[in-house]
Amino acid sequence: MEEIEPIDTYIYEEVNSTNSIASELAREAFKRPILVVANKQTAGRGRMGRHWYSPANSNIYMSLVLKLNAMVLYPELITLYSAVCVWQVIGETVKESLGHLWIKWPNDLYWEDKKLGGILTESLYSAGKPEFFVIGIGLNVNSDKEEIQRQTDLVWTSLRAETARDYKRDSLIAGITGTILKDLYLLSEPDRITKMWKERTRTIGARVKVITGNYEFEGLAEDIDSKGHLIVRDAFSGDRVTISTADIVHIR
Template identity: 30%
Template sequence: MNHRILELLEQQSGAYVSGELLSKELQISRTAIWKHIKKLESAGYQIEASRRLGYRLIGKPDKLSPQELTLKLQNRGTSLVQSIRSFDSVDSTQNIAQRLAEDGAPEGTLVIAEQQTSGRGRLGRKWVSPSGKGIYMSFILRPSMPLHFAPQLTLLTAVALCRALRTAAEPLDIGIKWPNDLLIGGKKISGILLESTAEEERLRYVIAGIGISVNLTQDDFPPELLDIATSLQIELGKPLDRSDIIAGFFEQFEQLYAVYQKEGFAPIRMLWEALSVTLHKPTRLILASGETVATPIGLNEQGALLAKKSDGTVVPIFSSEQVPAG
């Protein structure tokens, strides 16, 4: 029914279609028409309503096209993405990618969605995922390495994404917060979640999930998040092409992944430290064992955060939340 209403609105090329005509054409009540209009709006369509004139279509969602994305990836010379699974709405791209991985999907299988109903970040937190405005994607990696190297892949992904977004949204000053959030002026614009499955201490596969707030407006964020979250469009003052951003990310990721496989973690560590916005600042670290105040000074060779305590001792931190000290 939504498709038929959309078809009738599109036929009028921006002119109004009366509710009476829609009701008669579809043989449903005007109340039912209104409900279907609301569903179209929630899917990203912009529809203007007038009690006197009816409804007219004034904007369509910016939908990601697998064909267009494939072409852009090819133009950038990337080959990691082998297949793209595209969805209008999913509970979580992570869940779909995990099922595909269990069914034997190869490395480079990419899952993208226009909307997530249960998108998640670290520690089970919900990720705001309005339709057609962000990037919600997960892809499968099958690296041949021990399980304890998995955190390094999270840091590599953060570096690749930060470099890609700095290029796409120049001159915004985008930086990395330990371990995998991207910030602009202290506000979060992107999160990364890597989930791995191992067998006999070796990785079977890794699902890399990425959420980016690209073209969200302030109205898309719950009021309680406005002080801590933002989008590229809000900060830049104009919308960005989401497929360009995805292609740019995979260009960066493929280059760094090749370096990592050849030279190890050291080059990635240097890049991460250069892009970090939380190093050398006193920080309250929230650990499973409690809280402590320390100053992050870098990463060690395993990818743990090195934190210098007030007594001068340096300890490795593998998992924590960071809150500014004070």
């Protein structure tokens, strides 16, 4: 297991997006892993360019920049790996309520049928090749449930709303950062990452609607491949379809 190397930490009261700030810092002068944390985001981003509601004084908005190296042999699995790390830290925190927590393909953290958080991974390129990756994590921690629902049409929740207690955001941030850095060696072991991810998801074995561009279909989510792509059996054609980027909706 690799030792955790020092990191450069930047803490802000307000930013447009921690991923944007982290990307700028990496391009300016990257010496070691960079952690960017903000109390509030004015233009937080989720997958597919969606807005991420980011009020002050309640939740976690953080981005971690790492440099691709010989240890990271499968960078395409970074999102799945990061989701497992966040799941682990939350699980150690809520303990008796761990059974409610699961990962929805590919990057969302759910508490039963309500979204708790998400991960946005972006690559930074140099000379046409990826040089850094930015792991952006948004996690609803101490938000009031009703406030969240007033601001979004999705079914969201927070740790506080589900467990009726407040949490120390700095402790969760430290735990998430440390876990990601400590176990990076797993990015050279795709079978272990996919196994760990599948043990923590409810997507595999579920009936899902796949929405990609102007096309959508329904089917059974059967597996993920070694790159983290979702394999769905089309309910109409019977074909196995490999999905790299899409929205999926679990069908009850």
